[in-house]
Amino acid sequence: MEQLKVIIAGAGLSGLCLAQGLRKSGIDCYVYERDAAFDSRTQGYRIRIDETGQKALSSCLSPALYTTFEKSAAQPAGVYTLDTGMQPLTDKWVDQWIMDEREIPADLKADRHTMRKVLIKGIEDYVFFDSDITGYTVLPDNRVKCLFANGDAREADVLVIANGASSSLIAGCFPGTMLRDTGGVCIYGRVALREKQQLLIGDIIRQGTNVIFDGDMAAIIDVMQFDRAYKNAALPEDYIYWALIGKRSSFGLENDQSLRLAPEILGDCVREGTKRFSPKLNPLFAQTEITAMSIVPVRHSVQGKRFSLSPVTVMGDAIHTMSPAAGLGANTALRDAALLTHSLQQAANGNLQLTEAITHYENQMLEYSAAAIAASERGSKLLYNAGE
Ligand SMILES: Cc1cc2nc3c(=O)[nH]c(=O)nc-3n(C[C@H](O)[C@H](O)[C@H](O)COP(=O)(O)OP(=O)(O)OC[C@H]3O[C@@H](n4cnc5c(N)ncnc54)[C@H](O)[C@@H]3O)c2cc1C
Known part of the structure; x- marks a missing residue:
């Protein structure tokens, strides 16, 4: 094969x-x-990058770029499980959490936007925006022709579908793949770490990841402080990230209610969800601008079966959307990227046929991603009694 x-x-x-x-x-x-x-x-939320995600990134990025990623993440810290009065709980734990930041390797707390800025460094000339791929056809010579919304078409040897949850493209290679709504929602937001919020730290919020359990709802509060001594990347302002995850009823939402909420309704949902929390936490939610909040449904992929061998494959949320409860979605997506890189290298070097390389990747990806979806379902159950 040519290049x-x-x-x-x-x-x-x-x-x-x-x-x-x-x-x-x-x-x-x-x-x-x-x-x-x-x-x-x-999309300004924090993402915990665990050992799997770190290994995948370090295999795909140059050593210098990987260092930039590491240094631009917020300072790691342990996980604390708490009741609504912010007292420690000992009987709640999600397997994927790291108890102590001294465990090696500690999870890195990345700011999603900063992480994307690192990931695009050096390859800007090969990334094209305003380019909506709407479909594709496999040509008689087994190349693939990608079709764009503006009428353009481009050919390649391989198309990798990495267009996230609700992928419009996956039906062609994994028909039957669909999203199952779990009935849960996640509302997340962030507030700049200024003087007032600083007072909360130490008094009520611990430096690491605070997980507050409240029956059918849980909150995750994470302090995001960046190493200002590091000058090689544009770091965001320090902030406190929070996410509320739970059954719709915990936020006063009906089961079939659309999540395109008016700003004041979103604010009401946050107040409803946090009403039993220690009043000392009120400033955190009250000082978060509505424009810095988002709401998303908690959904899981039901993975369809491979249609037939083709030069089109898929990775990330497009094939394995999962609840954010166990912090595995991005880590699994990065693992896909590293594994697929390796498999396509084998095809490029002539060690494997292209379809063999894709099958080699997909067989492993389907197995570990199904396990990750199951783990995140267990995480949802522990965090907010999902499914009960
Ligand atoms: C609040 C929250 C917290 C989370 N925390 C964590 C965490 O701590 N750890 C973790 O591992 N995961 C976490 N996740 C999950 C994680 O964000 C996702 O799993 C991850 O972003 C998936 O990456 P992806 O590349 O598959 O998709 P995405 O990052 O969603 O990227 C898909 C891209 O495709 C583009 N696109 C869509 N359609 C088209 C098209 N037709 N043509 C061209 N481009 C298209 C989109 O615009 C988008 O840029 C969290 C998610 C949420 C919502």
Whole structure:
């Protein structure tokens, strides 16, 4: 085969990580992203990157870029399980959590937007925005032709679908894949760590990840402080990240209610969900701007079966959307990127046929991602009695 050419649909965490890995291996690849520009959505939440995610990133990024990623993450710290009065709980634990930041390797607390900025570094010329891939066809010579919303078409040897949850493209290769709504929702937000919020730390919030249990709802509060001595990346302002995850009823929402909520309703949901919390926490939620809050449904992928061998494959949330409860979605997506890089290298070197390389990747990906979905379901059950 002449030099392998890969098209990636989606410049999210997995798409950019894969592009870094392929470019590092000398494979020709191009990323097409639907958003109009890199900054179109700042999706500003924190992501815990565990050992799996760290290994995947370090295999795809250059050593210098991996250091930039590590140094631009917030200071790691342990997990504390608490009741609504902020007293320690000892009987609640999610397997994936790291108890103590001194455990090696500690989870890294990445700011999603900063992490994407690191992931696009050096490959900017190969990432195209305002490029909505709407479909594809497999050509008689087994190449793939990608079709764009603006009428353009581009050919490649491989198309990697990395366009996140609700993928419009997956039906062609994994028909039957769908999202199961668990009936849970996650509301998340952030507030800049200024003087007033600083007072909460130490008094009521611990430096690490605070997990508050309240029956059918739980809250995660994480202090995000960045190493200002590090000058090699544009770091965000320090902030406190919070997420509330629970059954819709905990937020005063009906089961079939649309989540396109008016700002004041979103504010009401937060007040309803946190009403039993220690009043000392009120300033945290009250000082978060409504524009810095989002609400998403908690959904799990039901994975369909592979249709037939083709030069099209898939990774990340497109094939394994899961509850954020166990912090595994991005870590699993990054693992896909590292494994697929390795498999496509084998095809590029002539060690495997292209379809063999894709099968090799997909067999492993389907197995570990099903386990991750199951683990995140267990996490949801522990956090907010999901499914009961
Ligand atoms: C509040 C919250 C907290 C979370 N915390 C964690 C955590 O701590 N740890 C963890 O591991 N995971 C966490 N996750 C999950 C994690 O964010 C996702 O699993 C991860 O972002 C998936 O990466 P991806 O590359 O598959 O998709 P995405 O990052 O969603 O990227 C998909 C990209 O594809 C683009 N796109 C869509 N359609 C098209 C198209 N037709 N053509 C071109 N481009 C397209 C989208 O615009 C987007 O940029 C969290 C999620 C939420 C909501």
